[in-house]
Amino acid sequence: MSYGIFQDFYNSSWSFNGNQSSTGVIGTTFNGIVYISMPLLFAALAKRYASRRKSAALAGSALTCLSYLLAAFSTDAWQLIATQGMLSAIGSGLIYAACTLSLGEWFSTGNRALAYGLTLSSKNIVGSACPFLLQYLLMHHGYKTTLLIWSALTLLTSLAAILLMPSSTPHSPTSTTNHHPSPSIPWHFLKHRTFYIYSLAILLQSSGYGLPQTYLTTYAHSTGALNPTSATLLLTLFNLPGILSSSFFGWLSDIHDKFSSQQQQHTARRTTTSSSSSSSAPSLRSALTTPISTTLLSSLSTSLSAFLLWGLAPRSNLALLVLFSVIFGFFAGGYSGTWAGVVSEMEGEAAAHNESLDSGVVYGLLNGARGLGYVVGGLVGLALLAAGQEKSDSLVSGGNGYATEYWAVILFTGISTVFGGAGVFIGGGKMWRKMRVMMDF
Known part of the structure; x- marks a missing residue:
């Protein structure tokens, strides 16, 4: 989440x-x-x-540490991509998968979404604190020393976390919908459209989400109005709101589950008009906290901030760029906090069809959709930036982001993130009708 600092360093000190x-x-x-x-x-x-x-997490820690050691002694661009971009990712993936699965099993009921949200918030804590640390190290100690220090910090912090992992896991009543879970993975959910709708939405949103993380500091620095410290501040403010938003959207998903249970109880008891009115409040709150609602809230707010604040902000206006970083970081950073709610919805769908569902596998596949989005966004971003550089000289002179070489990147960011929410709204007709039924009770 702090790679933008390295990208800015590469641009200025290649x-x-x-x-x-x-x-x-x-x-x-x-x-x-x-x-x-x-x-x-x-x-x-x-x-x-x-x-x-x-053991997998320990192997991941070793790979991640090794990747930064190798990157410190790299001499070619392809070596940086192979070490910083690929090898470190494999190691980090091993750590993330092992820890997240254990977390999901220990918080399999009640506050699972909030637990996921709090964990996701930790990456924003790192993303908020590390930009200034990395900038200081790069400016005063150079590239090689910075990566050696980063390798040591990665090893120490990951080992401390892995040692706290439980050696055994409790019985998870929501990981499967029957009482005798099979040792094999149930794939029944692939027959239902819910999984594909949310996966496509996550892919679209993620393709735009990663671009400001990569290019915002470079954009701010290249405009000439912001010094390196101010540009670093933007990346910090981009990550800082995610500390709250991941937990906030996770909390919304948890209260939806609670309100849905209340609605079922109220509906079962509803035999008179008075009992019908008493159930309207939890039904309305349940409708407003469905995965559809929270996904739309996150995506639309993210898209508007890109179109209006990044695109229309005067190049030299630090205040509006700061506002963009905060708003985009909050709503885009909280998007993954809705996934536990998606998993809960799919668990309910599986129960309705008397099918088993492994929530950990589903959560992993949703993460896979985000990964595809990141890769697509990275490749498209390079092409869009090249196109922007070719055409920026012919653009009508103006003082905002649309008059810079980043104009195409800004447009793609806004369009892809809005479709991350609109895809759920349009494609999930059955889910939308279900939400309206909740509001009618």
Whole structure:
């Protein structure tokens, strides 16, 4: 989440062989590989190799540490991509999958979405604190020393977290809908459209989400109005709101589950008009906190901030760029906090069809959709930036983001994130009708 600092450093102090612009894919490639590997890792560690999760996490820690050591001694652009972008992603994916599966089983009921949200918030804490640390190290100690220090910090912090992982997992009543779970993974959910609708929405949203993380500091620095410290502040403010938003959207998903249970109880008892009116409040609140509602809230707010604040903000106006960083970071950062609600909805769908569902595997596949989005966004971002550089000189002179070489990147960010919510709204007709039924009670 702090790769933008390295990208800005590469732009201003390039000393490697190869094309400097190719380093723009490192951040999105890292995110893409981490998330794309999730379906395979979650499927393997969910049942068959569940007892080896801690070993997998330790191996991931070693790989991540090694990747930064190798990156410190890289001399070519392709080596940076292979180490910072690929090898470190494989190691990080092993750590993430092992820890997340254990978390989902220990918080399998009640506050599971909030637990996921709090965990996701931790990455925003790192993303908020590390930009200034990395900038200081790069400016005063150079690239090689910075990566050596980062490698040591990664090893120490990951080992401390892995040692706290439980060696065994409790019985998870929601990981499957029957009382005698099979050792094999149930794939019945692939027959239902719900999984595909949300997966496509996540892919679209993620393809735009990663671009400001990569290019915002470079954009702010290249306009000439912001110094490196101010540009770093933007990345920090981009990550900082996610500390709250991931937990907030997770909390919304949890209260939806609670209100849905209340609605079922009220509906069962509803025999008079008075009892009908007493059930309207929880029904309305349940409708407003469905995965559809929270996904739309996150996506539309994210898109509007890109179109209006990044695109229309005067280049030299730090205040509006700060506002963009905060709003975009809050709503886009909270998007993944809705996934536990998606899993809960699919668990309810599986129960209605008397089918089994492994929630860990589903969560891993949703992460895989995000990974594809990151990779697509990274590749498209390079092409859009190149196109913007070719046409920016012919644009009508103006003082906002649309008059810079980043105009196409800004438009793609806004369009892809809005479709991340609109896809659920349009494609999920059955789910939308269900939400309206909730509001009618």
